[in-house]
Amino acid sequence: AQSVTQLGSHVSVSEGALVLLRCNYSSSVPPYLFWYVQYPNQGLQLLLKYTTGATLVKGINGFEAEFKKSETSFHLTKPSAHMSDAAEYFCAVQSDTGNQFYFGTGTSLTVIP
Amino acid sequence: EAGVTQSPTHLIKTRGQQATLRCSPISGHTSVYWYQQALGLGLQFLLWYDEGEERNRGNFPPRFSGRQFPNYSSELNVNALELEDSALYLCASRTRVGDTEAFFGQGTRLTVV
Numbered sequence: 276a277q278s279v280t281q282l283g284s285h286v287s288v289s290e291g292a293l294v295l296l297r298c299n300y301s302s303s304v305p306p307y308l309f310w311y312v313q314y315p316n317q318g319l320q321l322l323l324k325y326t327t328g329a330t331l332v333k334g335i336n337g338f339e340a341e342f343k344k345s346e347t348s349f350h351l352t353k354p355s356a357h358m359s360d361a362a363e364y365f366c367a368v369q370s371d372t373g374n375q376f377y378f379g380t381g382t383s384l385t386v387i388p
Numbered sequence: 389e390a391g392v393t394q395s396p397t398h399l400i401k402t403r404g405q406q407a408t409l410r411c412s413p414i415s416g417h418t419s420v421y422w423y424q425q426a427l428g429l430g431l432q433f434l435l436w437y438d439e440g441e442e443r444n445r446g447n448f449p450p451r452f453s454g455r456q457f458p459n460y461s462s463e464l465n466v467n468a469l470e471l472e473d474s475a476l477y478l479c480a481s482r483t484r485v486g487d488t489e490a491f492f493g494q495g496t497r498l499t500v501v
Contacts, residue, residue, distance in 0.1 A: 309489055311492075316476075316495075316497070317494055317495070318392070318394075318478055318492035318493050318494045318495050319431075319478065319480075319492040320492070321489050321491070324489050365430070365431065374419070374436070374438070374443065374444075374484075375433070375436065375444065376421070376433075376480075376490055377433075378423075378430060378431040378433075379430065380429075380430035381430050381431075
């Protein structure tokens with residue numbers, strides 16, 4: 276069965292500092308992995324996804340994530356945090372049947388001016 | 389192209405009443421997913437509809453039900469509302485197969501008083 280673990284329910288960074296949000300997955304087959312962002316009282320917006328090919332995936336708003344099979348990780352990074360990055364971030368894995376999505380519990384990112 | 393639309397945006401109900409939430413998927417998408425996002429609990433999978441059929445449901449009581457119409461829009465019904473049903477209900481749609489991500493609506497905020 277697939278599952279996702281997000282380490283750290285709350286992360287605080289200073290404006291301009293590196294953002295690192297951690298995600299580990301379990302999957303019996305090569306996974307499809309996703310990062311979503313949710314701003315207050317809104318739905319989820321796709322940041323980036325990994326399906327096949329290049330393991331370093333670039334997304335919107337300067338975010339990127341690297342798929343590391345050996346570590347079963349898909350951590351999200353951004354070199355320099357901006358105030359507008361403050362939001363909830365969710366990592367998700369697609370089921371091996373391709374029809375379900377399993378979400379992590381989310382990480383709330385606070386950016387300190 | 390219109391995104392996933394949900395209505396109403398906000399809904400206030402009294403304990404014991406019924407609530408009906410609606411979702412229109414992106415044109416061409418046949419799968420609709422419903423999630424409950426209660427405060428501090430992340431996204432909890434409720435229901436998955438595809439091609440008019442319920443394909444899977446999460447660990448929720450039977451008073452949570454729904455359906456998918458021939459035009460692939462969907463309705464979520466919650467009967468005998470309880471205070472703990474207060475949450476943001478998110479609908480997502482996607483094409484049926486492949487490596488496509490799920491696209492989310494803005495959600496319906498249900499408050500049970």
